[in-house]
Amino acid sequence: MRRLILLLFALFALTGPAWAQVRSVEVRAPRPFGYFVGDLVRVQVDIKVDPGFSVQAASLPQPGSVTYWLELRSITVDETRQADTARIRLNLVYQSFYAALDARALEIPGFALTVASNGQSGITTAKAQVPAWSINVSPLREVQPPPREDPLEYMRPDGRAPLLDPEPQLKWAALFAGLALLALILLARDRAWGPFGKRRGRAFAAVQRSLRGLGRRPDQDIAYREALIALHRGLDETDGRRVLADDLPAFLARHPAYRVEENGLACFFHASRLTFFGRETAAARSQWSLAEVEATAGKLAAAERMAGG
Structure with a gap:
């Protein structure tokens, strides 16, 4: 078992x-x-x-x-x-x-x-x-098609494509081209490009354009002094008078849109004093570089646009 x-x-x-x-x-x-x-x-x-x-x-x-x-x-x-x-x-x-x-x-x-x-x-x-x-x-085609008297009968005619009227598309294209041109004009006015570059109330936009290319100059001391002078001219044109370091509080009171750059403007006047009165351009550049001058000019131009100038 x-x-x-x-x-x-x-x-x-x-x-x-x-x-x-x-x-x-x-x-x-x-x-x-x-x-x-x-x-x-x-x-x-x-x-x-x-x-x-x-x-x-x-x-x-x-x-x-x-x-x-x-x-x-x-x-x-x-x-x-x-x-x-x-x-x-x-x-x-x-x-x-x-x-x-x-x-x-x-x-x-x-x-x-x-x-x-x-x-x-x-x-x-x-x-x-x-x-x-x-x-x-299944085969893709006939192996032996039926015979035809005329060989051209083996060829099928091309299909007829419908004729399309291009006029509606041309009208839409013209409309969108006009809107694009209008948008470009408005953008150029806002950015002070081309013919709008010298219009009144866009002093800092002109300063920003004038600073382009200064960083590639062989003599950086001269380029630095030109940048400071351009920023001086922008302040003077904006205020309609000469603006010195002691005038900064009054300038900001008259133009509150630029108060956000109060520290940058204070550094600018300090660097200007060292450069033009102390003849210490190298020291000024070490404390407030040309890149910072360009950055301050760009921020002032942006504040200028926001203020509607």
Whole structure:
């Protein structure tokens, strides 16, 4: 009796993998016909197995040549778990290179997959056989068209394109061009470009333009003094009088839009005093550089625009 029990146990152990249930294999394609050379053939394979089983990646078909006329382009796997079953969905994309001379059916080879479950007693495996299926391919053109007396009858006339009236598009183009020109004029006025550069109330915009290129001068001391003089002229033109260091509080009281640059203007007057009265241009440049002069002029020009000048 004991020997019989051991024999049955060994039999169950040997046949355990065969008990793994592959419940169904279903192959679906969008259509079985109407394929030409170069077309992609998309196929969906649904495999239902017992819960706990999943496909082994090593058993999946690899992209590449399948037959002389068929190539597997890609394959993706989607596994869904449910209470009493598991579904393995394969999405395969083939490409046909069969140049058909007539309409005929071609068979896409099937393949086998391995599904496995890792249980308490070890790994249980089973085979899922995906069957072959067929597609119908067609030629791109007739092999032998019917005879014609006039060879020109084989040629089809060109399709007639409708005549389009360009006038509405031209009107819209002219309208948008006018709006763009108006926007450019308004921007030039705001930025004091071109003919608007010398209009009254844009002194600091002119100063900002005059400072461009001073940093590339070979003699930086001369360039620095010219920058300070230009900023002096901008202050004088804005206030309508000479503005000295002691006049700064009164200037800011008369022009509150520039109060945000009070510190910069104080540094400017200090650098001006060192340069023109102390003859210490190098010291002034080390304390307040030409780049800071340009930055202050730019901020004053921006405040000038905000003030509506």
